[in-house]
Structures are given as structure tokens and as C-alpha cells.
Amino acid sequence: xxxxxxxxxxxxxxxxxxxxxxxxxxxxxxxxxxxxxxxxxxxxxxxxxxxxxxxxxxxxxxxxxxxxxxxxxxxxxxxxxxxxxxxxxxxxxxxxxxxxxxxxxxxxxxxxxxxxxxxxxxxxxxxxxxxxxxxxxxxxxxxxxxxxxxxxxxxxxxxxxxxxxxxxxxxxxxxxxxxxxxxxxxxxxxxxxxxxxxxxxxxxxxxxxxxxxxxxxxxxxxxxxxxxxxxxxxxxxxxxxxxxxxxxxxxxxxxxxxxxxxxxxxxxxxxxxxxxxx
Numbered sequence: 001x002x003x004x005x006x007x008x009x010x011x012x013x014x015x016x017x018x019x020x021x022x023x024x025x026x027x028x029x030x031x032x033x034x035x036x037x038x039x040x041x042x043x044x045x046x047x048x049x050x051x052x053x054x055x056x057x058x059x060x061x062x063x064x065x066x067x068x069x070x071x072x073x074x075x076x077x078x079x080x081x082x083x084x085x086x087x088x089x090x091x092x093x094x095x096x097x098x099x100x101x102x103x104x105x106x107x108x109x110x111x112x113x114x115x116x117x118x119x120x121x122x123x124x125x126x127x128x129x130x131x132x133x134x135x136x137x138x139x140x141x142x143x144x145x146x147x148x149x150x151x152x153x154x155x156x157x158x159x160x161x162x163x164x165x166x167x168x169x170x171x172x173x174x175x176x177x178x179x180x181x182x183x184x185x186x187x188x189x190x191x192x193x194x195x196x197x198x199x200x201x202x203x204x205x206x207x208x209x210x211x212x213x214x215x216x217x218x219x220x221x222x223x224x225x226x227x228x229x230x231x232x233x234x235x236x237x238x239x240x241x242x243x244x245x246x247x248x249x250x251x252x253x254x255x256x257x258x259x260x261x262x263x264x265x266x267x268x269x270x271x272x273x274x275x276x277x278x
Contacts, residue, residue: 034060
């Protein structure tokens with residue numbers, strides 16, 4: 001079976017570069033599709049407290065024939081739980097819902113929420129969770145550059161990974177450069193642009209035709225080619241398999257450059273991390 005390549009964090013741990021995301025998946029459905037993703041070859045599952053499906057993810061892992069120790073599991077702290085003590089408590093609750101018999105592989109602060117000014121205390125709590133051995137690696141998601149540099153400066157601990165909105169219409173070249181400078185891996189959420197117009201782009205369609213691949217596979221292959229950790233989501237069994245098989249698509253440098261050229265200044269779909277979510 002094809003295996004995802006691994007990416008090595010600044011703490012020495014490794015993460016499968018291609019993972020499976022479960023945003024907007026109901027808890028009972030998550031149990032089923034996580035099992036299907038593991039059957040397809042995925043060994044990296046990405047969830048979050050706010051998704052409401054940590055328990056389903058845990059049941060999917062427990063019900064799989066794949067050894068739990070071979071599966072990399074990420075979850076995230078929600079905004080309401082930011083703060084030192086509340087982060088420690090929220091993590092324990094997430095871990096209980098997941099029901100793993102091992103530490104959580106990766107725990108992320110889901111959004112910086114700059115105006116609330118709790119992200120630094122929250123990061124200190126993440127460091128404590130790692131020291132306690134409850135979490136193997138710690139990172140962030142949706143952090144502006146200013147707050148990202150601040151937590152590193154104030155604690156001396158650099159996030160292992162930074163998960164951000166990233167797709168061909170919004171390729172985040174500047175933030176990817178910042179992450180690289182700081183020794184942080186970049187992870188893409190909404191990597192397929194939420195299945196919108198990006199998959200209908202002629203540039204991508206032409207590349208797909210040349211490679212005998214689908215548009216979605218080409219976009220995933222582009223993420224892998226530029227070094228992103230990528231977590232496409234689907235609840236369709238055939239699409240789950242198709243997404244994993246994107247590992248077999250090898251783009252040329254010209255293909256990658258053509259897709260890089262699709263980025264737009266206004267290509268963001270989700271919230272801007274600079275703003276605090278109400």
C-alpha cells in the first residue's frame with residue numbers, strides 16, 4: 001500500500017504529510033469515515049473540540065484494524081477555553097472524548113484571538129501539557145505573524161506546526177516564508193478551496209488531464225510538492241480513496257508554478273486571524 005511521506009518537526013517528531021480532516025462531519029459519521037480513511041491508507045487524522053466529533057474520531061480509531069500507535073492524531077483548543085488553567089482542563093476533556101490509550105500526537109491553539117490577549121498564557125499551558133507528556137507536539141493554527149513571533153520570544157518554545165487556510169486561490173506565500181524562517185511546518189486547511197471554483201480552473205484541469213488525475217488530486221499533489229502538510233476532507237468513500245491516491249501524482253516544476261500563479265489577494269474564504277471571532 002502507498003504510504004504518506006513524513007515531515008519532521010522542530011521537536012524531532014514526525015507527522016504524515018497527507019492527513020484526513022473531519023471539519024463539519026457529524027460525530028456518528030466521523031466514526032464511520034475515519035475507519036474508511038484508515039482503510040484507504042491515511043495514518044493522520046485531524047479533529048478539533050469545536051467540530052463536535054472527537055468522540056466519533058476516537059471510536060473510528062478504536063474500531064479500526066490499524067494499530068493506534070500507527071495513527072497520528074491532532075486536536076485543537078477552542079477559543080472559549082483559552083487561558084492557562086482552562087487550557088489544561090479543556091485538553092483533558094478532549095483527551096477523554098478521544099479515548100486514546102496514548103498521548104495526543106499534536107495539540108493546536110485553534111485561533112490566536114488577538115484582542116482577547118490570552119494566547120500567550122494559552123501557549124504556556126500547551127508547553128506544560130507537553131512537559132507532562134500528555135501531548136507529544138504542540139502548535140498553533142490561524143496566528144498572525146505578530147502573535148506567532150511573540151509566543152516564541154516570550155517562552156523560547158517554537159510551535160511545531162502552523163495550520164492556516166491555504167489553497168491555490170490563497171497560497172499564503174508570505175506566511176509560509178515566515179513559518180520556514182522560524183522552523184515551523186505549514187499545514188493547510190481548506191486545501192481544496194472547499195471544493196469551489198478552484199477545482200474548475202482550466203490550469204488545474206489541463207494539468208489533471210496530462211497526469212491522468214482528477215482536479216482534486218492535482219491540488220493535493222501541489223500542496224505536497226510545495227512542502228505543506230495537507231488534510232483534505234471528504235465523507236464519500238470513493239473520494240477518500242481518490243484523495244489518498246494523490247500521493248501517486250508527481251507534478252512538474254512548471255505545473256507547480258502554474259498553480260502558484262492562481263493565487264488572489266482576496267482569495268481568503270474563512271476568517272482573518274488578525275480579527276477576533278465573535
